[in-house]
Amino acid sequence: EVQLVESGGGLVQPGGSLRVSCAASGFSFNSYWMSWVRQAPGEGLEWVANIKPDGSDTYYVDSVKGRFTISRDNAENSLYLQMNSLRADDTAVYYCATSASHSWSYWGQGTLVTVSS
Amino acid sequence: QSALTQPPSASASPGQSVTISCTGTSSDIGSYNTVSWYQQHPGKAPKLMIYEVTKRPSGVPDRFSGSKSGNMASLTVSGLQAEDEADYYCSSYAASVTYVFGTGTKVTVL
Numbered sequence: 001e002v003q004l005v006e007s008g009g010g011l012v013q014p015g016g017s018l019r020v021s022c023a024a025s026g027f028s029f030n031s032y033w034m035s036w037v038r039q040a041p042g043e044g045l046e047w048v049a050n051i052k053p054d055g056s057d058t059y060y061v062d063s064v065k066g067r068f069t070i071s072r073d074n075a076e077n078s079l080y081l082q083m084n085s086l087r088a089d090d091t092a093v094y095y096c097a098t099s100a101s102h103s104w105s106y107w108g109q110g111t112l113v114t115v116s117s
Numbered sequence: 118q119s120a121l122t123q124p125p126s127a128s129a130s131p132g133q134s135v136t137i138s139c140t141g142t143s144s145d146i147g148s149y150n151t152v153s154w155y156q157q158h159p160g161k162a163p164k165l166m167i168y169e170v171t172k173r174p175s176g177v178p179d180r181f182s183g184s185k186s187g188n189m190a191s192l193t194v195s196g197l198q199a200e201d202e203a204d205y206y207c208s209s210y211a212a213s214v215t216y217v218f219g220t221g222t223k224v225t226v227l
Contacts, residue, residue, distance in 0.1 A: 047216040059214040103153035103168035
């Protein structure tokens, strides 16, 4: 059974940093593109970032470029999102998801990141 | 990277059909057959319902179908059931390995 479990969310001040993690199991993690997708409270979904199976290439939505870094550890079956220079509009539930055929088949339960003073 | 446009709400009675539109541009929906649709119940993670415009993942009922014409895609739910009441989001590839979601549609079963 595919499982994706996010962790590391919490309250952070504007301008601060936070790293969220996603532990994967039940599938060949090192064969899949992985993504982070976020959802602000009461709002819609927003794609944030993608990473290739071997971690060699990464892609971001314009609003997080230069501030967020997606990475992975295939030995640990883990995905990460390092978030720096956080702003209030980064407040959201952050989901990790498997990416294939330009869609997201499996999703974690999400971790809430709140940026507030 | 502007969001795809969906109607805020749609509704129908049990057993009837509801169709949700998703309007993009020639840079996203119009250029790629990569539209996908997601169902999200309150407090839950999204669930993939349709990918590559018309394909259904294993386990998704055939009451759910997708289509595309030009810059617009559609999701039709036939034989509407109470458990279909949820938010629905479309998504499309938008070039250079970026993606865009729709604004979301709340489907109500009357």
